[in-house]
Amino acid sequence: MKYLGIDVGTVHTGFAVGDDSSGFAFPKEVVPAKEALDAAARLCKEEHIGSIVIGQSLASNEVPNEVQFAIQRFAQQLQEHTGITQVFEREDFSSVEAHRYQQSSGRQDDSAAAIILQRFLDKQKRI
Numbered sequence: 001m002k003y004l005g006i007d008v009g010t011v012h013t014g015f016a017v018g019d020d021s022s023g024f025a026f027p028k029e030v031v032p033a034k035e036a037l038d039a040a041a042r043l044c045k046e047e048h049i050g051s052i053v054i055g056q057s058l059a060s061n062e063v064p065n066e067v068q069f070a071i072q073r074f075a076q077q078l079q080e081h082t083g084i085t086q087v088f089e090r091e092d093f094s095s096v097e098a099h100r101y102q103q104s105s106g107r108q109d110d111s112a113a114a115i116i117l118q119r120f121l122d123k124q125k126r127i
Contacts, residue, residue: 001050005117014109025117027110055091
């Protein structure tokens with residue numbers, strides 16, 4: 001199955017693609033947050049996505065924070081647009097990790113989305 005990973009942001013949203021046959025996630029693109037819903041729907045069609053993995057933003061005490069409420073709204077709108085199954089994967093420190101791996105300047109939201117998706121794929125290998 002092919003997956004779309006999403007790192008929903010307030011300014012930019014990053015996308016990654018991966019599949020369970022290879023077990024790898026790859027950064028795909030970054031778009032302004034206001035274009036994220038249309039971009040996600042487009043990528044789902046172009047990439048023949050079977051499931052969507054969305055980064056979940058929780059405080060250290062497991063309580064949803066303000067960003068998570070925006071993520072949930074986005075996920076609901078995306079579900080209405082595409083009808084594709086969604087799962088949430090914790091995004092803890094994915095942006096920090098993306099910055100560590102991607103030393104070049106520029107947005108790292110797509111790399112953060114790849115990290116989120118890779119975490120999900122790694123868990124699937126263990127099941």
